[in-house]
Amino acid sequence: MNLDDDDVLMATGGGGGGFGRCGGRLLSSKLEQHLCHRLGFAGVVHSHSPRHYEVRYPEGLVAAYAPMIVLRGRGREGKSVVIEAVDDAQATILRKIVAFRDQYGQEFYVILVAADEVLDEVPLAAFDESCSATNVNTLIARLAE
Secondary structure: OOOOOOOHHHHHOOOOOOOOEEOOEEOOOHHHHHHHHHHHHOOOOEEEOOOOEEEEOOOOOEEEEOOOEEEEEEEEOOEEEEEEEOOOOOOOHHHHHHHHHHHHOOOEEEEEEEOHHHHOOOOHHHOOEEEEHHHHHHHHHHHHO
16 A cells, blocks of 8 residues: 555544644644654654653642653653643643643653743743754754764
8 A cells, every 4th residue: 555645634544634643643733743753863762642641730630641752762860751842831731741740750851842932931840941943953963862
């Protein structure tokens, strides 16, 4: 069978406009697609939303959180690396990321990728390291070392 990357049905599973797939998982944004492409090109093994974690909010509510990208076999400060990309400082996922870091911060190192103006507004509790979307190539090169 000859598969074409431009075939919308094959790229998105028929679920709308989408941003393609990696390892069978749908990519959620153009920025995630760009990160995936650059990681793959650099030979950095990664997976998208490999598992869900239960996170608890301060008021006692519980939510499910699936890290956007987890690097395989690479770590920072002895922790597994999670990469999250956001387009908006008010994104609802940020609340989950803060709760995730609060509960699982000993195991995971979170790198947040966003535009400079978004990073200026994101709470520091949402990441261990931030990277401007314009500096993704530098981040990937460093992670590939």
